[in-house]
Amino acid sequence: MKKFEILEHTADLKIRALGRNRQEVFENMMLGMQKALHPRVKKQETSTKIRIESEDLGSLLVDFLSEINYLNEVNKEIYKETRFYKFDDNKIEAELLGNKVSRFGEQIKGVTFHNLKVHQIEDGLWEAIVLFDV
Amino acid sequence: MLLKKDFRKINDWLWEVSKGFRYDMRVPARVYISENMLEQAFEDRAFEQLINVSCLPGIVNYAMAMPDIHSGYGFPIGGVAATKLPEGVISPGGIGYDQNCGIRLLKTEYRKQEIMPFIDKLATEMQRQIPSGLGKGHKTKLSIEQIDKVLENGIPYLVGQGHGTKQDIENCEANGRMEQADATTVSEKAKNRGGNQIGTLGSGNHFLEIQKVEEIFDIEAADAFGLFKEQIVVMIHTGSRGLGHQNCSDYLRTVMQAMPKYGISLPDKELACVPFSSSEGQRFFKAMSAAANFAWANRHMITCYTRRAWENVLDKKVKLDLLYDVAHNIAKIEEHIVNGEKVKLCVHRKGATRAFPPGHLEIPAKYRAIGQPVLIPGSMGTASYVLAGTEQGGPSFFSTCHGAGRRMSRTQARKTISGKEVAERLKRKGILVKCYSVRGISEEAPLAYKDIDNVVEVVHQAGLAKRVAKLVPLAVIKGE
Numbered sequence: 001m002k003k004f005e006i007l008e009h010t011a012d013l014k015i016r017a018l019g020r021n022r023q024e025v026f027e028n029m030m031l032g033m034q035k036a037l038h039p040r041v042k043k044q045e046t047s048t049k050i051r052i053e054s055e056d057l058g059s060l061l062v063d064f065l066s067e068i069n070y071l072n073e074v075n076k077e078i079y080k081e082t083r084f085y086k087f088d089d090n091k092i093e094a095e096l097l098g099n100k101v102s103r104f105g106e107q108i109k110g111v112t113f114h115n116l117k118v119h120q121i122e123d124g125l126w127e128a129i130v131l132f133d134v
Numbered sequence: 135m136l137l138k139k140d141f142r143k144i145n146d147w148l149w150e151v152s153k154g155f156r157y158d159m160r161v162p163a164r165v166y167i168s169e170n171m172l173e174q175a176f177e178d179r180a181f182e183q184l185i186n187v188s189c190l191p192g193i194v195n196y197a198m199a200m201p202d203i204h205s206g207y208g209f210p211i212g213g214v215a216a217t218k219l220p221e222g223v224i225s226p227g228g229i230g231y232d233q234n235c236g237i238r239l240l241k242t243e244y245r246k247q248e249i250m251p252f253i254d255k256l257a258t259e260m261q262r263q264i265p266s267g268l269g270k271g272h273k274t275k276l277s278i279e280q281i282d283k284v285l286e287n288g289i290p291y292l293v294g295q296g297h298g299t300k301q302d303i304e305n306c307e308a309n310g311r312m313e314q315a316d317a318t319t320v321s322e323k324a325k326n327r328g329g330n331q332i333g334t335l336g337s338g339n340h341f342l343e344i345q346k347v348e349e350i351f352d353i354e355a356a357d358a359f360g361l362f363k364e365q366i367v368v369m370i371h372t373g374s375r376g377l378g379h380q381n382c383s384d385y386l387r388t389v390m391q392a393m394p395k396y397g398i399s400l401p402d403k404e405l406a407c408v409p410f411s412s413s414e415g416q417r418f419f420k421a422m423s424a425a426a427n428f429a430w431a432n433r434h435m436i437t438c439y440t441r442r443a444w445e446n447v448l449d450k451k452v453k454l455d456l457l458y459d460v461a462h463n464i465a466k467i468e469e470h471i472v473n474g475e476k477v478k479l480c481v482h483r484k485g486a487t488r489a490f491p492p493g494h495l496e497i498p499a500k501y502r503a504i505g506q507p508v509l510i511p512g513s514m515g516t517a518s519y520v521l522a523g524t525e526q527g528g529p530s531f532f533s534t535c536h537g538a539g540r541r542m543s544r545t546q547a548r549k550t551i552s553g554k555e556v557a558e559r560l561k562r563k564g565i566l567v568k569c570y571s572v573r574g575i576s577e578e579a580p581l582a583y584k585d586i587d588n589v590v591e592v593v594h595q596a597g598l599a600k601r602v603a604k605l606v607p608l609a610v611i612k613g614e
Contacts, residue, residue, distance in 0.1 A: 006545055008545055066383055070323055070327060074323075074326050103268050105268070105570070106268075107267075107336060107338070110379050111383070112404060113404050114402075134338050
């Protein structure tokens with residue numbers, strides 16, 4: 001199972017992620033997004049706690065990725081793993097593990113709701129498709 | 135599914151989809167475009183987005199698109215929609231994530247042959263003085279107090295602090311400051327993101343260019359604007375950086391959550407909107423105005439750093455005067471004639487530029503008889519244009535295009551051409567490219583964009599703006 005792939009979109013960045021459950025698809029989408037930032041990663045490791053609450057699963061994914069985008073820029077760090085302590089359709093409590101970054105090759109302006117998909121497909125696999133404004 | 139047969143030709147440059155096409159349309163949809171370009175534009179879903187825009191409560195006359203139309207969020211890029219105040223809506227998607235992304239042009243007194251010996255040094259020094267903000271950025275981070283002053287007072291605040299001149303205020307759209315701005319409506323997150331980003335370029339399609347005036351189409355207008363053939367000019371394209379992006383994200387969520395209580399439902403989440411007069415609508419407009427001021431401040435500081443760079447290289451005081459600065463992602467409160475009456479509208483321009491006609495009081499006095507200067511950048515290494523607003527622009531609420539418009543995805547561009555090849559082709563044309571990585575260059579290759587000459591031809595023929603001058607790049611600078 002491919003964790004994520006970058007799809008076609010005229011102006012921006014469209015990523016499709018797969019996972020065996022919701023947590024995994026969220027984490028794999030995060031990994032795709034982090035890769036798309038083309039970071040120059042430093043050795044220094046980091047750990048950041050986050051807490052997200054949203055009205056539904058789709059909004060939860062957008063808010064989760066938006067928070068990560070914010071932390072990427074403000075803390076200058078990139079994440080390689082998410083440890084979820086709480087996860088349901090409306091709430092996430094997690095720890096993001098990653099590294100400091102000396103620079104990014106790309107910046108994401110926003111995580112959009114455009115044609116957003118978070119759902120189960122065949123074989124119980126979860127799929128998410130998100131469009132990012134770059 | 136929208137097809138060409140659903141478009142009625144009004145004239146060679148204007149096409150319309152009637153209100154009857156879909157049950158939820160409140161007004162017809164219109165596209166300023168040539169027949170050729172219309173056929174190509176079906177490839178992405180931009181026209182469907184335009185139909186969705188025509189569903190906005192309070193929308194007046196038409197949902198409109200410019201010839202650089204392509205797919206965006208909620209609104210298509212190149213979209214223009216005006217809603218009637220006070221009950222008409224305001225929609226964050228009608229402005230975009232990069233609030234007040236815009237363009238400015240600086241004029242020098244030099245001709246090409248005088249500057250060519252220094253072009254590499256100038257481009258290098260400009261890249262050094264104006265970081266992209268993706269790496270080291272500026273060493274100074276603005277305090278929250280300073281950010282608040284910039285948010286509320288824009289360019290005039292910075293000039294008051296000793297950066298730049300009075301002319302930098304006068305020759306900027308809105309004099310570099312929207313008065314309704316309120317720093318308390320901008321989140322702490324947005325201020326954190328923007329804090330050390332003033333005077334930085336950003337990534338994607340943002341750029342600095344050293345250009346020369348290649349052709350003059352209208353001598354009277356060029357004289358009034360201070361442009362002459364072979365003149366060296368500098369173009370700056372950037373927006374409100376992380377502050378504006380976060381501001382848009384914040385308010386999209388606020389507006390999305392508030393929308394149901396006003397009984398509004400729309401086909402696209404990114405089209406989320408609230409009545410302008412609602413508390414959320416008011417807060418959003420004040421916050422957007424603040425981010426707009428931040429973007430003007432950003433382009434102003436980049437101007438100051440450009441002046442410093444040129445003085446460092448040429449070792450003397452250099453005149454780099456601001457011709458004009460236009461926003462192309464913004465909402466403005468403007469008065470227009472609708473059905474013979476003067477009406478107050480909230481005009482959304484998303485990837486579209488204001489083009490006020492001759493005589494309009496908001497135009498600086500020295501340009502007023504000619505019309506508002508309009509700046510349209512082409513894709514990297516092609517041409518850019520200076521135009522002027524005309525009296526015939528009324529039907530589009532005096533709006534015109536903003537650039538060439540993409541026609542190919544970033545992934546497709548990367549597959550089609552390498553960044554190295556793009557840089558080589560530009561080099562063969564005599565254009566210097568200064569960039570951090572060639573990867574970003576391939577995504578910005580000219581072949582990924584529509585032809586700027588075609589886009590400007592439509593705008594000129596449709597009477598939305600008239601051509602004044604064509605500019606060509608000598609050096610493209612994309613940040614360190």
